[in-house]
Amino acid sequence: MKIAVCDDEKVFRNDIIELLNKYSSENNIILDITEFDDGGKLVASKTVFDMIFLDHQMKDLNGLDTIKSIREKNIETKVVFVSSYSEIVFDSMKYNAFRFIVKPVSKDKLYEAMDSALEISNSERKLIVKDEMYNESIVVYEKDVIYAQADNVYTYIITEKGSYRYPYNLSALEEELDSGGFFRTNRSYIVNLEHINSYDKTGIILSNGHKAVISRGKYKDFNNCYLNYLKRATSR
Known part of the structure; x- marks a missing residue:
């Protein structure tokens, strides 16, 4: 499963990646994780990710503009918004966000998102x-x-x-x-x-x-x- 973690603050990227690695180990599944510090770099990537953990408030391209650009390519990647700005939850739904998690990311919230994504993935692949x-x-x-x-x-x-x-x-x-x-x-x-x-x-x-x-x-x-x-x- 290919996963992108996009946040301009390394400490938050590290927190998510640490939880993802724990999930991978506990569930004995392979996760190929790539990190991005900017939404523009994510949009420019040629990799089609199965799942993206995406911050909203970033310096150059914010999360909503990032997911908008991804959707314009007709890519239906599962996007999990991870943000301190809970008021953007409804805007994120315009672009078919899979989940919205308020920072700091809890283990239970991330694990639930991963479990649901795997269940859907199994039925669609x-x-x-x-x-x-x-x-x-x-x-x-x-x-x-x-x-x-x-x-x-x-x-x-x-x-x-x-x-x-x-x-x-x-x-x-x-x-x-x-x-x-x-x-x-x-x-x-x-x-x-x-x-x-x-x-x-x-x-x-x-x-x-x-x-x-x-x-x-x-x-x-x-x-x-x-x-x-x-x-x-x-x-x-």
């Missing part, structure tokens, strides 16, 4: 795969993927509707998938946490009855990741 039976490319929603299995230079995506070929290897797929909803259990498997029926130290039984092998060295990380996933799911 898509993959382009190959339907080999009809020799055509189709779109598969990530939430419908039960598991993925390596096959030399390709990867096979398994859903309830069938098996589809992903044109790259399992490592490439791992980078594309939302890290909060999937886990790589060994060299050959990535499983969707939503489709787990049961598991033990030898493997994971998935919703279609398939058993995915889990490496001995990965079991502890998997167990922590899955328990954190269940906590997030039950708190929604």
Whole structure:
């Protein structure tokens, strides 16, 4: 998940980044965080971020003008306004702000925003795969993927509707998938946490009855990741 933190005061950027790193560690998900000290630099960035934590009162380009410029590019990034100026909350909604958090940022507020963003992200994210039976490319929603299995230079995506070929290897797929909803259990498997029926130290039984092998060295990380996933799911 690519995240931008934009604030012209380093102390506030550091506070948010520290909380994000804690969230990443506690939930065993990968966050790629980039910081900006100016809204203009954020707008000029060629990276499309999944989520932006954005201050309002900045020296050159304020938060409202920054999000306006981002939306003019037809980019629907989730923007969390972080500001001491609570009166701008209604103005921020004009640009489809995802959340508004008053400084100083609390752990509970940031964690709630991240949990909600991941839940929405899981339901919206898509993959382009190959339907080999009809020799055509189709779109598969990530939430419908039960598991993925390596096959030399390709990867096979398994859903309830069938098996589809992903044109790259399992490592490439791992980078594309939302890290909060999937886990790589060994060299050959990535499983969707939503489709787990049961598991033990030898493997994971998935919703279609398939058993995915889990490496001995990965079991502890998997167990922590899955328990954190269940906590997030039950708190929604």
